[in-house]
Amino acid sequence: MSSTQLPSGMAVLQNHPLSGLESTYADELAELTVRWQGAEAPDPTLLVVNEQLAQSLGLDVDRLRQEVGILSGGVAPADSTPVAMAYAGHQFGGYAPLLGDGRALLLGELHDSEGRRVDLHLKGSGRTPFSRGGDGYAVVGPMLREYLISEAMFALGIPTTRSLSVVATGRGVLRDGVEPGAVLARVASSHIRVGTFEFAVRREGALGPLADYAIARHYPELIDRPDRYLAFFEAVVEAQASLVAQWMLVGFVHGVMNTDNTTISGQTIDYGPCAFLDAYDPAAVFSSIDQRGRYAFGNQPAVLTWNLARFGETLLGLVATTPDDAISSVTAVLESFSTRYDAHFAAGMAAKLGLGAYTGTLVDDLLTIMEDHRADWTGTFRALAGELRGNPGPLDSLIAREHIGPWLERWRRELAGQDVSTVADAMDRVNPVYIPRNHRVDAALRAATDGDLGPFETLLDVVTHPFERRDAWSDYAGAAPEDFSAGFQTFCGT
Template sequence: MTSSAATSTLFTLENTFARDLEGMFVPFVGEHAPDPRVLVVNTDLAEELGLDPEALHTAEAAQILSGSTPPPGATTIAMAYSGHQFGGYQPLLGDGRALLLGELVDAEGARRDLHLKGSGRTRFARGGDGRAAIGPMLREYLISEAMHALGIPTTRALAVTATGQTIMRDAPEPGAVLARVASSHIRVGSFEFALRQGDPLQPLADYAIARHHPDLVGADDRYLRFFEAVVDKQAALVAQWMAVGFIHGVLNTDNTTISGETIDYGPCAFMDAYDPATVFSSIDVQGRYAYTNQPPVIGWNLARFAESLIPLVAAQISADPDEPDTDAAIAALTGVLGTFLDRHDAHLARHFAAKIGLAEPDSALIDDLQTVMREHRPDFTGTFRALAEELRGNSRPLDDLIPRDAIAPWLDRWHAALPEAEEATAAAMDRVNPIYIPRNHLVDIALRAATEGDLEKFEMLLGVITRPFDADPALGAYAQPAPDDFGEGFQTFCGT
C-alpha cells in the first residue's frame, strides 16, 4: 500500500483506510478543547513508533492529541460500522466519540492506527456527548498496558490528554482524550456494515487481507482462508484472556477485531475470587459476557463475521463466476467456524498446562483443579503462584487460599505428573503466572486519586503491573486480592 503522507513536527501520518474505503467513514475533526494538557505519555510505545516522547508533552502535541487540531494535511475520519450489541443488531454504530488521525509506520515497517477516544461528538454519537472522563481513559491505559506486559495482543495507549473541560457523568468529572494505537480498528462490525452497504464489502476484505495477511493477497481462496486466520487469532486471544482471569465485559461484534487484538476497554476487569460466572459490568445484567461465556460469545460473533463473507466466498468457490454458489460458501464457512471451540480449547489447555508446570495438557488434572477452585473460590491469580511455592516447600500461601484436606488428593496426583526438577518447574510456572495484575481495588484507588489531580498512585500501579512476573517483597500489597468489603457488589462501567 502506498499513500501520500501528512507530516507535522510530531507525526508522519498516512490514511490508507480513508484512501481505499469510500463509504466506510465520514470525514470529521475533533471538537475544541479549551485547555489541553498531556498528562501521561507511553515512552516505550512512542519510541517503538519512532516518535520523540519529550515532544509529546508539548503544547503542540496537546492540541493534536486532544483532537483540537488535526495534524497538518491529515485526513481525520470517524469510522462507520454496525454491530450486534448484547445480541441485538444495530445497523449503524461507528465512532461516536472517536477519530482516526491516520496511520504510523513503526520501526519494523508495520502500519499502526493512531486513534483518539473522547475527542467530541461525531455524526455516529447517537445522543452521547462525545466526551470522555479522565478515569475511564486512564483505566484503558492501565489495563491495556497490563495486557501488553502479559503478552496478550492488545491495542495500546500512547497518551492521555486532559481537555480542560468538565463533563457530566454521575458527577462532574475532568475531561480527557485517549490516544490509542492498534494494528487496525477493523472489526466484525465493520464487515456487517459493509455487507449491508454492498459496494464496500470486497474492498474492505481485500484491504484487511493486505494489511493483516499479505500472504493471502491474490489467492483464489483468500476470503475463506482469511476467515480461518481470524478464527484462529480470536481463539488464541480468548484463551489468553481465560488463562489470566480477564473479563472484557462488552463483547459485542463491534468490539471484536479482525487483527486478534483486545480492543475497547470499558467495563473490563480481572477476576479475584475464582468463579466462572463472574460479571463486573453494570450493563451486563444477564451475564451474557461472564468469564465462562467469553469463548462461546466470540464464536457467536465469528458466525456473524462468516455471514458477512458469504457473498465473497460464494463468488470464489463457484465454478461459474456468474453464478455464486451460496450453499457451498455457507458449508465451507460453517466448517471453519465449527473448529473455533476446538482451537480455543487446545490453546487454553496449553496455557493451563504451563500454569501448573506440565509440558503437555492433562485435561483431567486441569479440570479437577478448577472444580476445587470453584468450590472454594480462592484468588485466581494467587492460586497458581501458591502452587509454585508449594513446590519450593512453602505450603502457607496455598493453605491461605484452599483448605489442605480439599486439595490434598489433587496435589498428590499433580506431584506424580510433574517433572522431578521441582525448583526448575516452579521457576517455569512463575514465568507464565503473573503475581501482579490490575487489582480492581487498586485501580479504583488510583483512578479516584487521578480524578482529583494526583497521578502518583496511577504511575506507581502502572510501574508494578507492567512487570507482572517480577516478584518484589516491597510490593506485597499489590499482589493481594481486594478486601471482602470491596469485592462484594463491585461493578465496572463503560464511562460513556
C-alpha cells in the first residue's frame, strides 16, 4: 500500500508531549500501511486520562492535558508517521480480504518504563482508505466503555491493550440518533493480528518480513532458531491458550472473536460488544450481531483454536518447503492447544477453589450446580471463601443449601489438613469482588453520554481495585436485576 498522501491543511505540532515517537512498523512494513491523518476535531475536550499509564510511558501528563488535539488525531505530531494499518480477517467465519483501520490510526511507538516497545493507536479518529463506507468516527459511550473494561482487565491481571485517554471531539456523530463524538488513545504491545498475516500472505514478498518483525518484537528469543517460524506459531498458540483460559476464569465474554481481533502478542483487543457473566451460562451471548451464538462464552476456547488454524495456514510456506511437512508440523502444534488450555484453566480453577491440585470431577460438578441454579459466577467464588470463614449467608443467597451441601462436603475433604483461613485468604487474592457489571457499565455510560462523568469515574475506581472489598462499594458487587439481564445486549459502536 504505497499511498503517502495526507489530507491538506492539517496542523502539525512541532513541540509536543509525544516527542520520541518511533515508527518501526511503518518503516519496515510500509506495504502493510497507508500514511494518513486523523480528522480535525472541532472542539477537543479531554474526558479522562490515565495518569499512571502516561507516567509509565515517560509522558508529561500536564502537557497531554494541554495538547489534546494530538490525542484526538486532528493534530499531527511533528516527525511522526501516522498510518492506517491494513489487515484481512475471518468475521463470523467468513473471509474478508481487506479490512484494515477504518476508523483508527497508528501514531507511532513508545517505550515503557521497562524498555518494551508499545504502540500508541487512536480509535475513532476519522475516515481512512479502509473505511468501507463507514464514517470513521466513534462516540463517547463505546470509547469510555473500552477505557473502563480494558483497565479493569489490566487490574485483574489479564493481558490486554490499555487506554491512555478519551477525548470528546465536539462533533456530533449519527448512530441511533446524534451522539457526541470521541477518540480513544490505546496502548498495545502491538496491533499485529492474525488478520495481518492473512493479508500479508496474499501479497508477494510481504509475509516473511512481517513474520520476522513480529518475532523480533514479541518473541526475540526465537530469532536465531532455525525453526523460528514453527516456534513462533507455537509461542502464539501458547499465549492465546493462556489468554482465553483467563477470560473463562473471570467470566469474560469477548463477543466478536474474529481473526482480526486475535493478537499475535496474546493481548485482549477490541472491547466493542464484550460483557461479563452474572449468572453462569456457557451459552451466554450478549453481542447483538452474534445471532447464532458463534462467540458464546463456552465456545471461546474452540473459536480460538479455529482462529489459530487460520494463522497456521498463513505460515505454511515459511515453516517448510515441502507442503506435507509444513502441514504436519503446524497441525501438531495446533493440536496441542487443548492440552495447553486445559492446563491453564485447571491451574486457575484450582487457585479459585483453594485446591492444591485440580480435581476435574469436583470442578465439573460445581459448574453443573452453578448452571442449573443460575448462580452468579463472580459472587459464588467469593462466597465459597466466606463459607470457609464460617459465614454461610452469601453462598446461601446464591444456591440453596440442599443443592450445594453435598458438594461442599467433598470440597472440604479435598482441603483437609490445610488451614481454612489461609485458604480463604488465598482464594480472595484470585477471585475478584468487583467486575464491570453490565448494568453498572450501562448506567455509567448513559450518564457520561449526557455529560455526567461522575458515575463513570466511580465505577472506574471500583473495577481497577477488584480484590479490595470496601463497604462503600457494596452496591457494585451484586449481579444485575433479572429484568435488566433478560434483555441486555451489547453493540459494536459503529
